[in-house]
Amino acid sequence: MTFKIHEFLRDFKIEHALPGQSAKVTEGWIGVHCPFCGGDNFKLGYNVKGNGWNCWACGGKNTFKVIERLLSVSNDKAASIYTKYRGTDKSRPQDRQRITGTGLSTVPWPYYCKPIQEPHRAFLRSRNFDPDKIVDKWGIRGTGPIPRNPQQLRIMIPVTMNGEMMCYQGRDITGKARAKYWSLPTELSAKPIKSCLYGYDEAKSHDTVVVCEGPTDVWRLGPGAVALFGVAYRPAQVRLLAEWGRVVMVLDGDDAGYEAASKIRDELDIVGVDCAVMPTFGGGVDPADLTDEDAAAFMRSVR
Numbered sequence: 001m002t003f004k005i006h007e008f009l010r011d012f013k014i015e016h017a018l019p020g021q022s023a024k025v026t027e028g029w030i031g032v033h034c035p036f037c038g039g040d041n042f043k044l045g046y047n048v049k050g051n052g053w054n055c056w057a058c059g060g061k062n063t064f065k066v067i068e069r070l071l072s073v074s075n076d077k078a079a080s081i082y083t084k085y086r087g088t089d090k091s092r093p094q095d096r097q098r099i100t101g102t103g104l105s106t107v108p109w110p111y112y113c114k115p116i117q118e119p120h121r122a123f124l125r126s127r128n129f130d131p132d133k134i135v136d137k138w139g140i141r142g143t144g145p146i147p148r149n150p151q152q153l154r155i156m157i158p159v160t161m162n163g164e165m166m167c168y169q170g171r172d173i174t175g176k177a178r179a180k181y182w183s184l185p186t187e188l189s190a191k192p193i194k195s196c197l198y199g200y201d202e203a204k205s206h207d208t209v210v211v212c213e214g215p216t217d218v219w220r221l222g223p224g225a226v227a228l229f230g231v232a233y234r235p236a237q238v239r240l241l242a243e244w245g246r247v248v249m250v251l252d253g254d255d256a257g258y259e260a261a262s263k264i265r266d267e268l269d270i271v272g273v274d275c276a277v278m279p280t281f282g283g284g285v286d287p288a289d290l291t292d293e294d295a296a297a298f299m300r301s302v303r
């Protein structure tokens with residue numbers, strides 16, 4: 001679904017900035033003043049290829065809500081305006097392009113993703129990670145309290161493929177967020193998170209790749225391990241795994257982990273990739289829970 005953004009902004013005389021006209025507006029975006037969190041610095045961006053809205057401060061928005069707030073109109077009025085500027089899509093359903101990302105080669109960090117602070121460090125230490133090492137090796141950042149933004153109070157983890165940041169994922173540090181992990185929505189990502197493998201670049205030079213579920217598992221196992229961002233993998237991720245000659249699966253030690261690992265093994269088998277499913281580490285321990293010594297010993301044993 002496209003939205004006739006240029007006509008809309010012109011017809012309603014909405015102040016906006018094109019790339020280069022404001023520091024907040026990068027290539028592929030059009031910025032307006034965010035009617036949700038205020039300010040006059042073009043924080044709310046419309047992504048032209050992804051047809052999605054995202055505010056640098058208060059997060060993603062749908063077009064309908066943006067119209068309602070931007071024009072201060074009723075729900076009904078916003079609906080009729082939305083209908084008027086919604087592109088008429090004459091293509092047959094199978095011709096329509098699936099939204100697979102912004103189409104840009106990389107995504108920038110939002111300004112609110114800053115160097116990690118003491119609460120992020122405390123979280124990492126509580127899980128037996130050395131905060132400085134994780135920052136150095138994996139380039140994480142952190143967010144503070146941001147009202148109404150689901151990205152608040154998280155460790156922000158860049159997802160990099162071939163040296164470019166495709167998207168990022170935030171790990172809650174409070175234990176109170178509705179979602180433990182928050183991922184950048186597909187329409188705002190250079191590549192959807194489920195088409196990426198965490199740790200891909202660091203694992204490329206290894207003959208064997210070790211597959212686990214989450215970034216913290218990769219931090220523990222180190223270079224040579226990649227994560228699927230959860231147990232629900234996608235075909236694109238299996239295609240990436242097939243780039244290695246040998247794959248070792250160490251998904252979490254529960255039924256879902258074992259089932260997914262077995263399925264991936266079967267899919268890799270078809271394309272001739274040697275894949276082993278490892279038994280869990282002593283009674284359902286996730287890789288992230290291993291000691292550094294046990295993790296290093298395991299990685300040596302699979303090489």
Ligand SMILES: [Zn+2]
Nearest residue numbers: 034037055058
């Ligand atoms: Zn905002």
